Amino acid sequence: GAVVSQHPSWVICKSGTSVKIECRSLDFQATTMFWYRQFPKQSLMLMATSNEGSKATYEQGVEKDKFLINHASLTLSTLTVTSAHPEDSSFYICSARDLNTIYFGEGSWLTVV
């Protein structure tokens, strides 16, 4: 079964609103989780590294004020897309490391209309 759970799987929101995506590690504690974005027919691009109890580390070019990341516990990280615009529509996926293996959530399809 899944060891990393992501919710929601699908979300449609109106332009200008905010949407939150949750990522939970189910069978292990993850001090670090990762958020990726994937455009159609492209590979996964790391957006940020989420650190439990501290600020996230964002990759170059990723707007930290637009993509808010909170890692409040050892099993939960959230990504909030603020003031969403249609260009934010994408597939967002989280991952967490358990020892030497990386596990991914199911991913979230975001459509901004």
Place this chain on the structure above:
Amino acid sequence: GIQVEQSPPDLILQEGANSTLRCNFSDSVNNLQWFHQNPWGQLINLFYIPSGTKQNGRLSATTVATERYSLLYISSSQTTDSGVYFCAVDGSNYGQNFVFGPGTRLSVLP
């Protein structure tokens, strides 16, 4: 930083055929994983294989760390094998996180 290449970019197979997917990486790494992304976007971890050979059913993988490449073998392919196969390497030795290759898009026809 570390560069990851995959070949071929696209592959079309008839059901029952075998295939080999390749991943090349530019520097030594501590971790390499193969993933399958199904048509619904879900990423499935196939192998954690920084070196050596592993097999799981119809799939097997070999990493030759000294030569900086890994191979994923799919035997007796099925339509459910369709999707994108990514290899990813751990770039933490170089100040990077997991770096994904561009993927190989596999279509298995009935």
